[in-house]
Amino acid sequence: MQPAKILERFPSAQLATFKGKDLLRVDEFTGEELTCLLDLAAHMKLLHKSGKSYQPLQGKTLGMIFDKASTRTRVSFEVGMYQLGGMSMFLSGKELQLGRGEPISDTAKVLSRYVDAIMIRTFSHTGVEELAKHADIPIINGLTDQFHPCQALADMLTIQEHKGKLKGVKLAYVGDGNNVANSLVLAAVLLGMDVRVAAPEGYEMDQQIVQTAKAYALQNGGQLLVTHDPVEAVQGADVVYTDVWTSMGFEAENEQRLKAFAPYQVNDQLTSHASPSYLFMHCLPAHRGEEVSSSVIDGPHSVVFDQAENRLHAQKAVLAALV
Numbered sequence: 001m002q003p004a005k006i007l008e009r010f011p012s013a014q015l016a017t018f019k020g021k022d023l024l025r026v027d028e029f030t031g032e033e034l035t036c037l038l039d040l041a042a043h044m045k046l047l048h049k050s051g052k053s054y055q056p057l058q059g060k061t062l063g064m065i066f067d068k069a070s071t072r073t074r075v076s077f078e079v080g081m082y083q084l085g086g087m088s089m090f091l092s093g094k095e096l097q098l099g100r101g102e103p104i105s106d107t108a109k110v111l112s113r114y115v116d117a118i119m120i121r122t123f124s125h126t127g128v129e130e131l132a133k134h135a136d137i138p139i140i141n142g143l144t145d146q147f148h149p150c151q152a153l154a155d156m157l158t159i160q161e162h163k164g165k166l167k168g169v170k171l172a173y174v175g176d177g178n179n180v181a182n183s184l185v186l187a188a189v190l191l192g193m194d195v196r197v198a199a200p201e202g203y204e205m206d207q208q209i210v211q212t213a214k215a216y217a218l219q220n221g222g223q224l225l226v227t228h229d230p231v232e233a234v235q236g237a238d239v240v241y242t243d244v245w246t247s248m249g250f251e252a253e254n255e256q257r258l259k260a261f262a263p264y265q266v267n268d269q270l271t272s273h274a275s276p277s278y279l280f281m282h283c284l285p286a287h288r289g290e291e292v293s294s295s296v297i298d299g300p301h302s303v304v305f306d307q308a309e310n311r312l313h314a315q316k317a318v319l320a321a322l323v
């Protein structure tokens with residue numbers, strides 16, 4: 001396929017719906033729209049792998065605000081913008097005037113005069129909503145305490161590549177009901193997956209998000225079961241997913257979390273209940289010996305580095321569609 005024709009496969013009306021939109025939560029898009037983004041991501045990946053450049057964002061700039069650490073998100077967005085013909089700018093939240101109390105609304109209005117989109121990684125999700133409310137350009141959530149939509153898109157792309165489909169695929173998430181879990185579950189049910197989540201008491205996913213996800217599951221032919229039993233979640237699973245027990249910003253709770261999560265480690269014993277061809281997934285960074293044993297994350301079922309790579313391709317699709 002020629003690079004210039006990459007978008008021709010997609011109904012222009014459907015692509016037009018993305019222009020200028022934000023990506024704050026993965027469920028801002030319908031299952032169909034997510035499928036469209038994933039198709040675009042797969043094409044982007046194919047083009048890149050065949051050495052063809054595709055540069056629809058020439059002359060465009062992405063501002064990247066970081067209030068938390070990052071390896072994958074920062075590098076994949078920066079490389080992604082470069083590959084699409086544009087450029088990006090790293091903005092440390094602490095070094096912006098935002099860090100000295102300039103209102104987020106003023107920051108949004110000022111940055112809208114300079115850059116063509118903003119990616120932000122921060123603590124408060126409502127802060128990102130506030131940024132989006134006052135900006136005239138697309139805002140992309142690069143992780144908040146509540147959501148991590150770019151991760152979920154890369155995860156869906158990875159499952160689709162390895163399992164050949166998403167609909168009906170059994171996904172088990174074991175661990176903290178955190179930002180990664182919220183976005184993963186929302187994306188999975190919107191795409192018709194059969195999802196089971198096991199978290200310890202007190203660390204379950206937000207009830208409102210569970211209710212929303214159950215409604216999406218009903219509309220899209222998916223399923224969602226939440227439990228405290230990791231074996232029930234993993235039974236027959238095609239994909240076993242976990243994330244850190246202590247997310248950024250929750251370090252003060254580390255000791256108490258280590259105790260609560262101990263029975264939720266993804267190890268050989270737990271994964272013996274999964275399908276023999278299960279995939280192990282983790283958004284990374286991982287803590288071997290805590291949420292996952294090294295035998296699993298470094299073993300033959302693990303696709304964690306494909307996931308990390310797919311951040312690049314999925315985000316290039318997001319950037320090309322929104323900007």
Ligand code: CP
Pocket residue numbers: 069070071072073074143151283284285
């Ligand atoms: N998975 C992920 O978002 O990684 P980083 O924290 O390194 O960006």
Ligand code: NVA
Pocket residue numbers: 143178179180243244246247248283284285
């Ligand atoms: N849940 C983790 C994900 C890191 C990519 C965190 O928020 O720290």
